[in-house]
Amino acid sequence: MHEHKCIKIKSNFSSMRKKIRIIDIAKMAGVSKGTVDRVMHNRGNVSEAARKSIEKVLEQVNYKHNIHVSSISLKSRYKIVVATPEVSPGAYWASIHNGIQHALEEYENVRVELQVFTYNQYDIYSCRETYEQIAGVEMDAIIIGPTFKEETVNLCKRMDEREIPYIFVDSNIEDTSPLAFFSADHYVCGYMIAKLITSIIPDHTNIAIFQAVRTGDRSANTTILRKKGFTDYLEKNKCTNLILSIPFSVMEPEDNEMYLTRLFHSQKDIPAIVVLNSRGNFIANYLETNLIEGVKMICMDLTTANIEALKKGQIDYLIGQEPEYQGFYAMKTMLEYLIFKKPVQKQNYVQLDILTRENIDFYKSFNNIMY
Numbered sequence: 001m002h003e004h005k006c007i008k009i010k011s012n013f014s015s016m017r018k019k020i021r022i023i024d025i026a027k028m029a030g031v032s033k034g035t036v037d038r039v040m041h042n043r044g045n046v047s048e049a050a051r052k053s054i055e056k057v058l059e060q061v062n063y064k065h066n067i068h069v070s071s072i073s074l075k076s077r078y079k080i081v082v083a084t085p086e087v088s089p090g091a092y093w094a095s096i097h098n099g100i101q102h103a104l105e106e107y108e109n110v111r112v113e114l115q116v117f118t119y120n121q122y123d124i125y126s127c128r129e130t131y132e133q134i135a136g137v138e139m140d141a142i143i144i145g146p147t148f149k150e151e152t153v154n155l156c157k158r159m160d161e162r163e164i165p166y167i168f169v170d171s172n173i174e175d176t177s178p179l180a181f182f183s184a185d186h187y188v189c190g191y192m193i194a195k196l197i198t199s200i201i202p203d204h205t206n207i208a209i210f211q212a213v214r215t216g217d218r219s220a221n222t223t224i225l226r227k228k229g230f231t232d233y234l235e236k237n238k239c240t241n242l243i244l245s246i247p248f249s250v251m252e253p254e255d256n257e258m259y260l261t262r263l264f265h266s267q268k269d270i271p272a273i274v275v276l277n278s279r280g281n282f283i284a285n286y287l288e289t290n291l292i293e294g295v296k297m298i299c300m301d302l303t304t305a306n307i308e309a310l311k312k313g314q315i316d317y318l319i320g321q322e323p324e325y326q327g328f329y330a331m332k333t334m335l336e337y338l339i340f341k342k343p344v345q346k347q348n349y350v351q352l353d354i355l356t357r358e359n360i361d362f363y364k365s366f367n368n369i370m371y
Contacts, residue, residue, distance in 0.1 A: 025061070029053040077111040078338050080331075083134055083155075084145030084169070085121035090304030092278040092323055093118075096145060096169055099327025107335050115139070121147045121220065122212060131155040141338060142166045143330050146173050147220045167334050169326045171222045172347075179337060182330045182348045184321035186222045189352055190229025190276070193298050196317055196354070197272050198239055200296050207272045208244045208263060210283055226276045226300075244270075248282060260286045273297045281305035284314035302355065302363075311357050318360075320353035 022040070026033045031050050038046050039054045087094045097116075104112060117134055120126035127148050134142070135158045142159060144166055146152035156176040159166050168181035197207060209230070211223055234241060246263055249255045260283070264270060273295055275283055280299025284306075287295055298317045299306055309315045329348065337344055355363055 025054065025057050028057045028061075076339075077113065078140045078335070079113045079115065079138065080334065081115045081117065081134060081137060081139045081142040082145075083117045083119075083130065083142060085147060086118040092301045092303055093145065095302075095323035096327035099324035099329075100143070100331045101327075102324070103328045103331035103335070106332065110335060110339070112335070119147075124148050124151065127151050135159075139164060141334050143334060144168050144178075145170050147222075149173055149221050152176065152221075165334070165337060167330045169330045170323075171225070173221060178346065180330070180333055180344050180346050180348060182326040182333075182350065184352055185349050186225035187229040187232075189300075189319060189321070190226035190231075191233045192229075192352065192354075193226070193274055193276075193319065194230040194233035194239075197274055197296065197298050198234070198237075198241060200316065201241075201272045204240045205271045206242045206244055206269055207274060208246050208270055210246050210248050210273065210275045212248060212277055212279065220277070223276045230274070230276075241272075248279070256282060256286065260290075264290075264292065271296060275299040277301075278303050278306065280315055280318075281309045284309035284312075288312075288314055302353075302360075307360060310355065310360055313357060316356070318355045320355055320363075322350040322353070325350055 022036050023033050026036045029036065029050070031054060035046055035050050036054055039051050040058075082097070082100060084096065085093050087097050100114075104114065115137065117130050119130035128151055131151055131154070135155060142164060144152065144155070146168060152173045153175050156166060156173070156178070160177060165179045168176075168178050168183065171183045171186060172178070172181040201207070209227070211227075212220070231243070233239075234243070244263070246259055248259055271294070273283055275297070278299075278301035280297065280301075281303070284297065284299075286292075287297075297315045298319070299309075299315050300319050300321075301323075302318055302320045306315060306318055310318050333344055336342055353363070
């Protein structure tokens, strides 16, 4: 059996911060509760002085009133499943989960039971077992962070049969019918990486592309799309660079020493390295330990370890794809759909950010942006 994790979270986040009630705002503004209610719902019949007093208090207490949530919707309880790769502090998927939690805080008056399932994204059998468990769970909706295409298609077919809406984060999967997806355009991402790397290395030189080894011998959907964009750029622009596909292991990191030593012993000229997922720091650490200099490197995602390597000059460019934004708007969209059945925009591509050691300290994370 392959390990997977499931966590249940009952929410309306009342324990996270003290709630400010309408009656509290009324006392602070020196008006009646009804006057506060009229201002917050823009019903008029309020003096200008009372309105300004109430608005000043709302600003002072940073009151987050959700004008979208009706009294009828508050009587409902929603069970939402989240299924993604495993989460570790400072890593890519932790950022997506942070975004989901931010959305639940914004909708703290909506009663949500959140059930989180995670699987090993480097093991197709772990993914299959977790998806099989999810398929029988009672739920109102599910947010899916897919890795393997066939397994995701099979899960979505079962959701379709049960008429359970689902939203993707991180990538879209063909042959499925999601309510929406929030993702980078991974083909464009690969195309952009190829343009960047070939602009900073000499012509006719080697580029090593590192891909994670996964149990079950399947590539992640995102990696497949990025590699296609990468190779299409080289072909379209008649680039003569020799591409070397190199494996590396997250599950068995001791094997990486062998892969990398073999590469640098067999190929004396490796001016460029591309890592098509968020584990670029693995390669950066090897280069530092073995005193290998002069290698240009482009990697994915603003993980804590990658940012550290970027600041040290081991990585030249990091590509960010707004994971917290993805998680936040996936949950926000799902809640508003469940409450109001409002139309949903299916295709939601996030921006791709190019970060260097020169601008990384000026980059504002989603945590610091008012949404």
